[in-house]
Amino acid sequence: MNFLFAWRYFRSKKSTNAINIIAWISVTAITVGCAALIIILSVFNGFEELVKGLYTDFYTDIRIAPAKGKVLKLDAVQLQKIRSVNGISVVSLVAEEKALLVNGPYQTIVLVKGVDEQYTATNKISEHIKRGKFLLGDAETPQIVLGYGIENAIGADVEHSLYPLTLYTPNRKAKFNSLDGLSVNNITASGTFQVQQEFDNKYAFTNLAFFRYMLNMEADEYSAVEIKVKQDENRVKEALQQLLGNNYLVQTRYEQNKSLYAVMKMEKWIIYAILSLILVVAAFNMIGALTMLVLEKQKDIAVLQAMGASKKRIQSIFLSEGLLLAGVGAVLGMILATIFCWIQIRFEPIKLAGDTFIVKAYPVKLMPADYLLVLATVTAIGFIAAWIPSRKASKQELALK
Structure with a gap:
């Protein structure tokens, strides 16, 4: 009424x-x-x-990183236990470090990720190749995939490159102020990806074996483990954290970009x-x-x-x-x-x-x-x-x- x-x-x-x-x-x-x-x-x-x-497309469902420092140690038994956790689809091993990339008179600081063959199955980065191909080479003949902003910054041309690029990485085992404090190697640019500016200006990808050699890593040393899951990522995260303990930081995609x-x-x-x-x-x-x-x-x-x-x-x-x-x-x-x-x-x-x-x-x-x-x-x-x-x-x- x-x-x-x-x-x-x-x-x-x-x-x-x-x-x-x-x-x-x-x-x-x-x-x-x-x-x-x-x-x-x-x-x-x-x-x-x-x-x-x-x-x-860029970040994986779950990332395992060291709780302190830049290097985590995982032996074959631990890796097998990680792969056997229910809900995990793909496990990829990663070595990551800042490096200096030089092309003649041009140079820039990049964050290089050395990844294994399983990496492209954990995300969709290979679908964002703008020029060239997503080819990483091997330990003897390394290749590198550049972000679009990095390619422009150093004046590279991944499709018509006549000369290789020069990659400088820190040598973790060198003494302070030693002339041997950097590892140097030539590397060929094979492709360019474009996701968004934050990634395009920062990241480059190469193969894991070569980059671990450049960083002087031991056989059981990595920077991170990146994982694709086939069910609830929070449940898988809890299982991994319980398996690995507090010395390892296990993060979901949301936690990797919480801010x-x-x-x-x-x-x-x-x-x-x-x-x-x-x-x-x-x-x-x-x-x-x-x-x-x-x-x-x-x-x-x-x-x-x-x-x-x-x-x-x-x-x-x-x-x-x-x-x-x-x-x-x-x-x-x-x-x-x-x-x-x-x-x-x-x-x-x-x-x-x-x-x-x-x-x-x-x-x-x-x-x-x-x-x-x-x-x-x-x-x-x-x-x-x-x-x-x-x-x-x-x-x-x-x-x-």
Whole structure:
């Protein structure tokens, strides 16, 4: 019954036209606020999915690294136990260290990963080769795959290279300030990958046997073990941590990039809070519209009181009116946002500036959770905004004359 009264008051023409205008201004503001919230949250969802997809292509499901230092020791028995853990699909051994890569007058610092034959089965890095091929060579004839930014930094050409590159790596067994503190070797560039700028400017790949030789590693020494799983990675992580003990750091993909995911979530919530201010501004318009409506409907309130309506009933009627205004604005905003996002997904009319992005248009992903969040926000703000004028209406003592 409360909403029947509210719907009638919403549709009926008021004696003062300003009441209608203010009411529709509040509905429009809520519509714009809801649409903006859903669109922005959907864009954040799109970028988050894009970044996660790129990180999924580069990082493995689980990584085992030393809890202290740069080198972990794993003998054949330990490796066999790791491979036998239920849920593990592929195990890859990695040696990793910073190195100096030189091409004639050009040079740059890179993070080189020496990987075994199983590495490309743990992630999708080989699918991001832009030029050349993902060839790593062997211990005698090493080859290197460069990030796109590294190739540009040293002026290399992986498809038409006449001379090999020179790789300088630290010799862990050399004495401090010794002239033998660096290992030097020539290496041929075979390909270039392009995932995203963070990786393209930092990483290069070569074969494990060659790079372990360059780093002077023992037979049972590695930098990390990277693993692909075929079931719940958290369960596999717990099993590995229990097997290896506290001297080994076992991390899931999320834990390897915990700060990134935390920042992305924080940015999304900050934007949500800022855009919610639009709805707060709309709430002030709603308070004004409902206050004027209470003054407009004083005779109706008097009739209801004469018929025995309680103060709670009268308050509920005007509270329902406020929720109705908010609800109409929310529904219109959701419809508008859905249409806008569908157009962007289908036709991509809004492009990203520049040519350095992997995607050409703003990515968008609609999620039901965002709709529920926005609806809950509008309901809460609408309820608070309607409380003040509805409370005032219930306290009025009017009489019919």
